[in-house]
Amino acid sequence: xxxxxxxxxxxxxxxxxxxxxxxxxxxxxxxxxxxxxxxxxxxxxxxxxxxxxxxxxxxxxxxxxxxxxxxxxxxxxxxxxxxxxxxxxxxxxxxxxxxxxxxxxxxxxxxx
Amino acid sequence: xxxxxxxxxxxxxxxxxxxxxxxxxxxxxxxxxxxxxxxxxxxxxxxxxxxxxxxxxxxxxxxxxxxxxxxxxxxxxxxxxxxxxxxxxxxxxxxxxxxxxxxxxxxxxxxxxxx
Numbered sequence: 001x002x003x004x005x006x007x008x009x010x011x012x013x014x015x016x017x018x019x020x021x022x023x024x025x026x027x028x029x030x031x032x033x034x035x036x037x038x039x040x041x042x043x044x045x046x047x048x049x050x051x052x053x054x055x056x057x058x059x060x061x062x063x064x065x066x067x068x069x070x071x072x073x074x075x076x077x078x079x080x081x082x083x084x085x086x087x088x089x090x091x092x093x094x095x096x097x098x099x100x101x102x103x104x105x106x107x108x109x110x111x112x
Numbered sequence: 113x114x115x116x117x118x119x120x121x122x123x124x125x126x127x128x129x130x131x132x133x134x135x136x137x138x139x140x141x142x143x144x145x146x147x148x149x150x151x152x153x154x155x156x157x158x159x160x161x162x163x164x165x166x167x168x169x170x171x172x173x174x175x176x177x178x179x180x181x182x183x184x185x186x187x188x189x190x191x192x193x194x195x196x197x198x199x200x201x202x203x204x205x206x207x208x209x210x211x212x213x214x215x216x217x218x219x220x221x222x223x224x225x226x227x
Contacts, residue, residue, distance in 0.1 A: 009152070032213040043116070043202050043218030044155075051213070089154065098143060098162075098206070098214045099170070102154040 003027045004092050006103035014111055019077040021106050023090030026071065030092040034100065035064060035075050038087045047088070048075070080110045114138050116219035118203050124225045125193040133188040133222050135203030143206045144186040145216060146170075146178065148199040155202065161186055193226045200224070 005024045013019045023033070031052045036044035050057040050064045050073065057064050063076045077084055090103040119134045137144065142163045147155040147170075157170030161180040175197060177189040186205075190197060201222045208214040
């Protein structure tokens with residue numbers, strides 16, 4: 001049973017436009033959500049997080065929005081750059097359980 | 113800081129062979145993790161450790177063993193390798209603080225093929 005779902009395996013956008021990556025979850029006990037970025041042949045690297053008590057967190061070109069009632073979060077990248085081409089993973093954790101539950105990832109291609 | 117290092121980067125095993133994947137971190141993190149990633153799939157937790165001498169199973173522990181004798185090292189042992197263990201293995205570490213998100217730092221991965 002997939003508690004964290006990324007329903008779009010891939011996404012393609014033009015350089016300079018907005019990229020929107022989506023993530024849905026089923027466990028209402030999740031209190032932190034994290035986005036990771038992964039390039040081929042490298043390990044994932046942390047990108048941005050959001051607490052369940054917030055609805056938005058912004059870091060430069062990256063903004064994460066959380067809609068708790070819909071159990072949905074999204075990562076916005078504005079403007080998208082070719083170097084953003086990577087696989088993006090959504091992950092979540094609940095309370096004192098430090099384990100992260102991972103989505104399957106969305107492969108983003110930003111075309112020049 | 114080297115961060116999280118993993119060796120080897122690549123390995124081909126024959127069915128039934130054994131090997132140890134090495135993982136080390138120099139960030140003095142208390143938590144360490146082993147994940148596997150199969151093609152088109154997310155990360156599955158194999159084992160994790162909350163400190164030296166303490167380990168626990170994750171989602172997919174069968175066929176693997178771990179030990180944590182020091183804070184820095186967290187080797188993953190495969191006994192009797194099977195084709196189903198063909199995957200990319202990632203080691204990670206973290207120092208989770210109360211009331212904060214658990215940012216995990218990952219190594220570059222080990223690509224293992226079992227033939």
